[in-house]
Amino acid sequence: NxxxxxxxxxxxxxxxxxxxxxxxxxxxxxxxxxxAISASGALPDTLSSLPALPSLEGLTVRKLQLSMDPMLDMMGMQMLMEKYGDQAMAGMDHSQMMGHMGHGNMNHMNHSGKFDFHHANKINGQAFDMNKPMFAAAKGQYERWVISGVGDMMLHPFHIHGTQFRILSENGKPPAAHRAGWKDTVKVEGNVSEVLVKFNHDAPKEHAYMAHCHLLEHEDTGMMLGFTV
Known part of the structure; x- marks a missing residue:
């Protein structure tokens, strides 16, 4: 220094x-x-300790399957390829690239047909409905949410309102050290992530919480759900 x-x-x-x-x-x-500071001192090794995970036995388990319409997925990939060329695939490995290509031929897609963008993507087979919460979570009780992106290689940073949660597994692996604390978003990318959630505040139907992919083009095309507490 x-x-x-x-x-x-x-x-x-x-x-x-x-x-x-x-x-x-x-x-x-x-x-x-x-x-320049005349005083001296020593910083502690840690500011706080991470609380142990509670028992996972007997908890309510909610399974959320994220799904993208293959046509919308391919349309997005084609637009990126047209604008950026091979650079559009820079963040993807070969298997991911082949997974996208397997949906169809990007060079022969027809964009002229009518396409329902607002209901293209889904959670548990349902596109987002503002007036219809998908389920009711119990206030003050832990739940184990299993969020799957299997069958879709796109990245989905999955965000849950009204809580900070602990990650049990992230994309099929134990969470990294810096991901072991309190979080509000978990990575889902072609695999399964599990989180331990608890909601301490009421969320009636009129003010329901949301859970959704945090990529705007995914949530706005249906990959979002409402739930009550």
Whole structure:
């Protein structure tokens, strides 16, 4: 440390379709300005401990199957390919790419037909209905939610309103250390994620909570549900 100011800088990452800063070029996010302090001290190794998980025995288990309409999936991929070329596939491995291609031939798709975008994507076979909550969760009781993206290789950052939850597994694997604490979004990408949730506040039908993929084009085309507490 030479006591000179420095910046924390984000670096580019490979992903599909993102073309706005700060994601496609280095971008300063924080400036560190060292100052002289006469006092001294030591920081603790930890500020707080992570509470142990409660027993999972006897809990209500809710299974949520996320599904995308193959046509909408392919239409999105074709638009990305037309705009970005091979760069659109930068964040995907070969098996993911072949999974998308397997839905059909992107070069021979017809966009002229009528397509119901608002009901293209679903959870448990149902597109989002503002007036029809999918289920009622019990207030103050733990539930185990099993969220599956099997059959669809698209990324779905799945977000749940009204709670902070613990991740039991993320995309088929134990959560990484930095994902073991309280979260409100879990990654689902062609596999299954499980979370332990509890809702401490009422959410009647008129003010229902939502659970949804946090990608706007996915939730706005049906991959969202309402639920009451």
């Amino acid at each position: 030479d006591n000179k100011p420095f910046d924390l800088v984000t670096l580019p990452v490979s992903q599909m379709g993102m073309a706005i800063a700060p994601f496609d070029k280095p971008h300063p996010v924080m400036r560190i300005q060292p100052i």
